Amino acid sequence: MDANLDAAQRRRANRGLIAGLVIMTAGSFAFGWALVPLYDVFCRAVGVGNAEAKSGRSQAQEAIDPNREITIEFVADPASVGSFEFRPKVASMRIHPGKLYDTEFYARNLTSQASVAQAVPSISPSVGAKYFHKTECFCFSPQRFGVGEGRDMPVRFIVDPALPPNVDKLTLAYTFYDTTQSAAR
Amino acid sequence: MAHDHAADTTHHDDHHGEPAHGIKRWLFATNHKDIGTMYLVFSLTMFFVGGAMAMIIRAELFKPGLQLVDPAFFNQMTTMHALVMIFGAVMPAFVGLANWMIPLQVGAPDMALPRMNNFSFWILPFAFTILLSTLFIPGGAPAGGWTMYPPLFLQGGNYVAMAIFAIHLLGASSIMGAINVIVTIMNMRAPGMNLLKMPLFCWSWLITAYLLIAVMPVLAGAVTMLLTDHYFGTSFFNAAGGGDPVMFEHVFWFFGHPEVYIMILPAFGIISEILPTFSRKPLFGATSMIYAIASIAFLSFIVWGHHMFVDGMPLAAQVFFMMSTMLIAVPTGVKVFNWTATMWKGSLSFEPPMLFALSFLFLFTIGGFSGVMLAIVPVDFQYNQTYFVVAHFHYVLVPGAVFAIMAAVYYWLPKWTGNMYSMGLAKTHFWLSTIFVNVLFFPQHFLGLAGMPRRIPDYAVQFSDWNMVSSIGAFGFGLSQILFVIVIVQCARGGKKASAEVWDGAAPTGLEWTIPSPAPYHSFAVAPELK
Numbered sequence: 277m278d279a280n281l282d283a284a285q286r287r288r289a290n291r292g293l294i295a296g297l298v299i300m301t302a303g304s305f306a307f308g309w310a311l312v313p314l315y316d317v318f319c320r321a322v323g324v325g326n327a328e329a330k331s332g333r334s335q336a337q338e339a340i341d342p343n344r345e346i347t348i349e350f351v352a353d354p355a356s357v358g359s360f361e362f363r364p365k366v367a368s369m370r371i372h373p374g375k376l377y378d379t380e381f382y383a384r385n386l387t388s389q390a391s392v393a394q395a396v397p398s399i400s401p402s403v404g405a406k407y408f409h410k411t412e413c414f415c416f417s418p419q420r421f422g423v424g425e426g427r428d429m430p431v432r433f434i435v436d437p438a439l440p441p442n443v444d445k446l447t448l449a450y451t452f453y454d455t456t457q458s459a460a461r
Numbered sequence: 462m463a464h465d466h467a468a469d470t471t472h473h474d475d476h477h478g479e480p481a482h483g484i485k486r487w488l489f490a491t492n493h494k495d496i497g498t499m500y501l502v503f504s505l506t507m508f509f510v511g512g513a514m515a516m517i518i519r520a521e522l523f524k525p526g527l528q529l530v531d532p533a534f535f536n537q538m539t540t541m542h543a544l545v546m547i548f549g550a551v552m553p554a555f556v557g558l559a560n561w562m563i564p565l566q567v568g569a570p571d572m573a574l575p576r577m578n579n580f581s582f583w584i585l586p587f588a589f590t591i592l593l594s595t596l597f598i599p600g601g602a603p604a605g606g607w608t609m610y611p612p613l614f615l616q617g618g619n620y621v622a623m624a625i626f627a628i629h630l631l632g633a634s635s636i637m638g639a640i641n642v643i644v645t646i647m648n649m650r651a652p653g654m655n656l657l658k659m660p661l662f663c664w665s666w667l668i669t670a671y672l673l674i675a676v677m678p679v680l681a682g683a684v685t686m687l688l689t690d691h692y693f694g695t696s697f698f699n700a701a702g703g704g705d706p707v708m709f710e711h712v713f714w715f716f717g718h719p720e721v722y723i724m725i726l727p728a729f730g731i732i733s734e735i736l737p738t739f740s741r742k743p744l745f746g747a748t749s750m751i752y753a754i755a756s757i758a759f760l761s762f763i764v765w766g767h768h769m770f771v772d773g774m775p776l777a778a779q780v781f782f783m784m785s786t787m788l789i790a791v792p793t794g795v796k797v798f799n800w801t802a803t804m805w806k807g808s809l810s811f812e813p814p815m816l817f818a819l820s821f822l823f824l825f826t827i828g829g830f831s832g833v834m835l836a837i838v839p840v841d842f843q844y845n846q847t848y849f850v851v852a853h854f855h856y857v858l859v860p861g862a863v864f865a866i867m868a869a870v871y872y873w874l875p876k877w878t879g880n881m882y883s884m885g886l887a888k889t890h891f892w893l894s895t896i897f898v899n900v901l902f903f904p905q906h907f908l909g910l911a912g913m914p915r916r917i918p919d920y921a922v923q924f925s926d927w928n929m930v931s932s933i934g935a936f937g938f939g940l941s942q943i944l945f946v947i948v949i950v951q952c953a954r955g956g957k958k959a960s961a962e963v964w965d966g967a968a969p970t971g972l973e974w975t976i977p978s979p980a981p982y983h984s985f986a987v988a989p990e991l992k
Binding site: 298301307309311312315 | 647674
């Protein structure tokens with residue numbers, strides 16, 4: 277252990293200690309990676325985090341409730357008059373919770389230059405907001421339009437069957453913001 | 462191969478009596494004193510590089526509004542300032558001190574693994590060349606904070622790969638340095654230097670080295686996951702692919718919190734050397750000091766959640782992390798009270814190392830208290846992401862870690878150079894530093910409590926006055942450090958000769974005071990006998 281070792285003994289002691297420390301280093305590296313699955317296991321076992329919710333949601337997508345029908349209304353507003361024409365293709369739909377539906381919104385650039393717009397969604401009543409899931413939406417990314425260009429833009433959504441029974445109508449409203457200025461910066 | 466290597470290192474000292482000349486002495490350095498000097502000079506250089514970045518930050522924040530730099534560059538400055546100061550200034554300074562002092566304190570002829578020592582130093586200039594060169598590439602340097610949270614960090618340009626590679630190199634360098642320290646302390650101590658007799662500086666470094674080995678590889682893993690997420694389409698932290706960005710925070714802070722103690726435990730060791738010397742009394746409760754360091758090191762592994770109270774965490778976890786964090790105040794309190802008791806009824810004298818150590822004791826304690834405040838969950842909800850946090854960690858890192866390093870330099874500089882430095886200039890440096898560091902960081906507490914967010918180039922006008930005061934403190938503190946360089950350069954060039962004991966009437970614990978000043982190029986070629 278101490279300096280009263282001769283050179284050969286010390287070399288052997290050094291090599292053993294270095295090997296141990298290198299193994300410890302490798303172990304720490306492996307532990308860093310193992311934290312990813314370990315967290316998942318831990319959170320499931322203790323019931324914290326959203327690991328359960330994540331797996332629960334994927335089950336909900338298959339569970340169509342054929343006995344219940346609710347109304348979805350669509351509202352579309354440009355944020356400033358004269359920038360865009362913006363309206364839903366259909367004003368409302370009757371849907372079954374737990375089933376995927378598609379609909380489209382139409383927008384046309386009314387300005388004299390190429391424009392970028394961002395749609396911001398809102399669900400009312402707010403108690404229903406967390407049961408309304410958009411799996412695909414034109415509001416996920418900025419929309420670019422040439423001068424005078426107009427097009428249909430898709431929304432795909434599913435309503436969670438856990439929607440409280442007293443809710444029979446949900447309104448999906450979009451506000452369409454002209455973000456050309458901030459997008460150019 | 463391994464055998465040859467070991468044989469070479471063992472016989473190294475017999476072949477070379479004198480240092481090589483010119484650049485070869487430094488490029489191929491295996492002498493612990495040469496490598497220690499290089500580490501310290503490198504650290505001082507990086508201290509000024511990181512300091513220049515801080516000056517840019519404080520100049521922009523001098524007045525509300527955007528005056529000097531654009532916000533993107535400001536963000537690069539805050540990020541790079543942190544990375545440079547942590548990995549370039551503080552950590553290499555402690556490794557440099559370890560290189561110089563551990564063999565001298567335990568009576569070893571050199572570090573146990575001199576060639577690995579050379580390698581671990583020479584990685585640093587390359588790593589920092591890569592890291593700093595990101596300032597000149599298209600898209601600029603990392604700007605998402607030194608914590609590298611995804612997805613923000615991954616939205617950058619080419620810096621992602623360069624910064625991550627630099628961090629891998631720095632991690633490798635730290636781990637090699639740590640292995641060297643452990644092997645030296647465990648296998649190279651002079652006969653009779655048992656572990657409980659060992660100086661506190663060595664003890665603090667032994668524990669720090671184990672912390673480094675335990676957590677630097679975890680950081681390497683975390684940044685590698687960032688790399689594969691960015692370039693190879695994995696989804697460790699990408700919610701769209703089933704990953705979780707909060708997972709990164711958990712892995713990062715599992716490294717990050719022990720890292721905080723990596724930067725302060727060696728400082729504890731230094732202060733535990735200096736206070737007894739200038740109090741002319743042995744350290745009060747030396748054994749309890751060792752247990753305190755070990756408990757702090759252990760606790761550092763179970764408190765990482767306090768960095769992410771607002772990031773989504775169940776109540777039970779918040780309570781656990783709050784309690785475990787507050788528990789750290791107990792061993793830290795043991796240390797502070799022991800240091801105070803060491804001075805009790807001692808015959809004190811106030812040379813520059815003692816002044817810096819006293820300043821450390823007061824100001825580090827302020828940083829510790831604001832840390833306990835931040836540990837309280839409901840309070841953290843308010844303080845999180847404000848200047849209060851900035852004030853807290855700068856109090857523990859600047860008048861904490863950095864002042865301890867300066868104290869160590871002033872304590873051992875005569876041993877390194879053989880000359881006494883100018884006491885007047887050093888004391889001037891001390892007073893300017895201590896006054897300005899408080900002018901700089903104390904008002905940031907007020908700003909944070911008033912709600913000023915951190916990491917912003919502009920702020921609401923009600924924060925103007927204290928920001929101006931803080932910036933004036935910053936410029937004063939920055940300029941004062943030029944005095945530090947002047948004192949060191951003067952001392953290296955010449956001056957009144959220092960005795961072997963250096964500090965008159967001192968009763969220090971380590972063996973470094975038994976050899977002449979300057980410490981000969983080869984010391985303890987024959988192991989000393991302890992009585």
